[in-house]
Amino acid sequence: MELGGAFTIFLALCLSCLFILIAWKQRSKGGKLPPGPTPIPFLGNLLQVSTDATFQSFMKLKEKYGPVFTVYMGPRPVVVLCGHEAVKEALVDKADDFSGRGELASIERNFQGYGVALANGERWRILRRFSLTILRDFGMGKRSIEERIQEEAGFLLEELRKTKGEPIDPTFFLSRTVSNVISSVVFGSRFDYEDKQFLKLLQMINESFIEMSTPWAQLYDMYSGVMQYLPGRHNRIYYLIEELKDFIASKVKVNEASLDPQNPRDFIDCFIIKMHQDKNNPNTEFNLKNLVLTTLNLFFAGTETVSSTLRYGMLLLLKYPEVEVKIHEEIDQVIGPHKIPSVDDRVKMPYTDAVIHEIQRLTDIVPMGVPHNVIRDTQFRGYLLPKGTDVFPLLGSVLKDPKYFRYPDAFYPQHFLDEQGRFRKNEAFVPFSSGKRICLGEAMARMELFLYFTSILQNFSLRSLVPPKDIDITPKVSGFGNIPPTYELCLMAR
Ligand code: HEM
Numbered sequence: 231m232e233l234g235g236a237f238t239i240f241l242a243l244c245l246s247c248l249f250i251l252i253a254w255k256q257r258s259k260g261g262k263l264p265p266g267p268t269p270i271p272f273l274g275n276l277l278q279v280s281t282d283a284t285f286q287s288f289m290k291l292k293e294k295y296g297p298v299f300t301v302y303m304g305p306r307p308v309v310v311l312c313g314h315e316a317v318k319e320a321l322v323d324k325a326d327d328f329s330g331r332g333e334l335a336s337i338e339r340n341f342q343g344y345g346v347a348l349a350n351g352e353r354w355r356i357l358r359r360f361s362l363t364i365l366r367d368f369g370m371g372k373r374s375i376e377e378r379i380q381e382e383a384g385f386l387l388e389e390l391r392k393t394k395g396e397p398i399d400p401t402f403f404l405s406r407t408v409s410n411v412i413s414s415v416v417f418g419s420r421f422d423y424e425d426k427q428f429l430k431l432l433q434m435i436n437e438s439f440i441e442m443s444t445p446w447a448q449l450y451d452m453y454s455g456v457m458q459y460l461p462g463r464h465n466r467i468y469y470l471i472e473e474l475k476d477f478i479a480s481k482v483k484v485n486e487a488s489l490d491p492q493n494p495r496d497f498i499d500c501f502i503i504k505m506h507q508d509k510n511n512p513n514t515e516f517n518l519k520n521l522v523l524t525t526l527n528l529f530f531a532g533t534e535t536v537s538s539t540l541r542y543g544m545l546l547l548l549k550y551p552e553v554e555v556k557i558h559e560e561i562d563q564v565i566g567p568h569k570i571p572s573v574d575d576r577v578k579m580p581y582t583d584a585v586i587h588e589i590q591r592l593t594d595i596v597p598m599g600v601p602h603n604v605i606r607d608t609q610f611r612g613y614l615l616p617k618g619t620d621v622f623p624l625l626g627s628v629l630k631d632p633k634y635f636r637y638p639d640a641f642y643p644q645h646f647l648d649e650q651g652r653f654r655k656n657e658a659f660v661p662f663s664s665g666k667r668i669c670l671g672e673a674m675a676r677m678e679l680f681l682y683f684t685s686i687l688q689n690f691s692l693r694s695l696v697p698p699k700d701i702d703i704t705p706k707v708s709g710f711g712n713i714p715p716t717y718e719l720c721l722m723a724r
Contacts, residue, residue, distance in 0.1 A: 262614045263307055266300035267291065274302030274452060283708040284448055285597045285626055288312070292627070298611055304452040308332070308601070308620045312627040314634055314658040320602075320610065321623055321665030327608040329666040332601025332620035335454035336447040336464070336710075340471040345523025346670065347531065350603070356515045357524055361670060364500045365528075368415050378414050379678055380570050382407050383685040389423060390690060390721050397695055397718040400544060405432045405537040408678060412532030412671075416525050417481055418496030431477060432533065434470045439534045441467040443709030471526075478522045478529070498525060532671055534711075535595055536678050542703075542714040543589040543683065546641055548694040549701040553643060554687065557582050558724075561688050567724075571684035573677055579684075580653035584646035586679050590629075590661040592641055594712055597626030599663055625660055626712075634658035690721040 267275050288310050291299055297316040300307050311317050320328045330350050341348045346357040368374070386407040409432060410420040421428035441447060446464040450457045457464055485498045494500045501521045508514035547554045564578045565571050576583055602621045607614060615621070630638035634656055635645050648654045662669035669675070694701060695718055705712040 263300040263619070264298045264309055264611070264613045265295050266302075266310075267295075269302035272305060274304045274306070285624065285708060288598070288622070288624060289627065298613070303620075304455070306333075306452075306620065308622060309615060310622045310624060312624050314628045314631045314660075316611075317623045317625070317628050317660070318657075318664065320621065321663065321667075324608065324610065325665040327604050327606060328602050328621060330603030330605040330618075331667070332603040332622070333451075333454075334601060334710075335451040336442050336467055337471060338454070339458060339468055340475065341523055344519045345527045347527040347600070348523075349520075350605075353515050353520070357520060358670065360501075360504070360516075361497075361524060361528065364497050365415060365670070365674070367500075368497065375411075375415070375674060376573050376677060376681070378411055379681045380572070380685075382410050382420065383681055384570075385410075385423065386682070387685060387689055390686070391723065393721060395693075395720050395722050397720050399716065399718050400541055401436065401537075401716070402429065402432060404540045404682075405436065405533055407682070408537040408540070409435075409529070409533040411674070411678060412529055414496075416497040416528050416532075418485075418499070427477075431474065434474055435530055435534050438467055438470045438474075438530070439538070439711050440707055440713055441470065443707045443711045443713055445709070448709060474526055474530070475522055478525050479518075482518070482521060482525075497528065501525075528671070531669075532674070535671075536675050538595055538711070538714055539590060539593060539675075539679060540682055542593040542595075542712075543586070543679075544686075544692060544719065545701065545703060545714060545717055546589055546592070548692055548717075548719055549698050549703060550641055551692075551694075551698060553585055553641075554692060557585060557683075557687050558691070561684055565684065565688060567688065571681055571688060573680065575684070576680050577653075580647060580651060581643065582684060583653050583680070584643040586683060587646045587656075587659060588641060588643045590679070591635070591645065591659060592629075592639075593714070594626045594629050595661065596663075596710070597624065597708065597712055598710065599623040599625040600667070602667065623663065625663060628658050628660050631658050686721075689724060691724055693720040693722050695719065 269275055288301070289312070291301065291310070292312045297312040298309065300309050302308070311320055331348055331354065334348060338348070343349055343353070346354065346361050349357055386403065389403060389407075406421070406423050406428065409428075414420050441463075444463070446462065447467065450464040482498055482502070485496070486502055489499060489502055491503050491506070494503060498521065501516065501524070504516040505514075505518075505521065508516045547557075560579050560581050561571075564575055599622060602623060604615045604617060604619050604621065606617050608617075629635075632638050635658065636642065637645075646654055646656060646659075662672040662675070701717075702715060704715065706715045707713040
């Protein structure tokens, strides 16, 4: 017993020394970090942060320390940016300095710095340029991607008609159709909605997004060094992502076996062709790891974000039926009952456009953004952030910045309309973030949101199973993502 006590004290002393050493190393690099709560040796700010969802605790710290402060995730200092001004100053005005990717510990084990979304330096630049070019050639921002969405929306409507107004949980109706759009770009074809493997993949993606947002993931983010060796729920996400990786690797094998270099069918083919061209370059970034993980980044990000936004959006329309009525009116005026909605209709539909913006603003799918990292010692608002410091741009605090939005916590489409009912931009609308790391799929996502919302509402009215006033729109889980509550609705043919 006594020996055990002495050992505990010895261990505590060692950990304190380690912590002081890290803090000292930080200071000796010349860093004067923004102020923040005093960390407890080794534990960092765990106690302050873990009692609430991380985002909420950060907002409380903002009240005390202002829009730029430092918290310790375990022994690691992280600078948090709140509100439009601070985030813009970092991500836009000092875009290059803040262009690194910070540690997303809960999935770093799977990615280890490979794949466009978690890469840094030259690797990131090369993969980002390549991905954007290929997505564009396959129709991103052009007509053909629009046609793919229109076609997929047609399949969705067919499925929804089959429900004959019976109650449904919209989750997998939406994720199957949205995922098929990015699938047709990266894998060259869509999946059948009845395909069991497809549904399993979507369930895994959905579960991963939820797992990334649980308190377990938060604990893992703080103490990955220790937690990765411990059993527990935090490991679930690792196995889920490994399975998704295996699926993509098997797709790559099929593509390799049937490749025609003159006729690339999809993103994977284009990447394999580049691998062949670069095969004598030992430093090339066009290797199997980057192929599998970049494809996974696109498939994952291209599925879950858009389908969660649609799902949350439909819930908001159930809660505010008067908004749905106005969208129906605009659809009837501009598109009519028979024409397939197209992106060109958007400029003629300011109200619908404003509602979609307001849905994205209020649902705030990625509230803390994806962590960034400063790629060199960086002066910021009188502080010196040493190279390698992680930075959280709290996108949720920008989307709800009271200086830019009159009723930050309300669903108020007029945030995006002027007095004449014309669409009005708002510079604090940043659900896709901003600067050099801005979402690579923004153009595609915006098209999808418009075409899916208009296609669904052109053909159906949404009916809630409970009175609108009883609909609770609080996220089911809030962490890395804001996960919409589970609900059912009926789609009544118009
Ligand atoms: C409503 C839909 C979407 C939202 C709200 C969203 C949001 C975001 C956010 C906040 C980031 C982090 C940006 C940063 O680091 O500052 C991001 C990055 C990214 N998104 Fe999206 N996204 C959406 C749809 C998509 C789609 C459809 C794709 C794929 C085609 C996609 C692919 C990516 C990729 C690859 C990155 C990493 C970019 C990089 O690190 O350079 N996203 N997204």
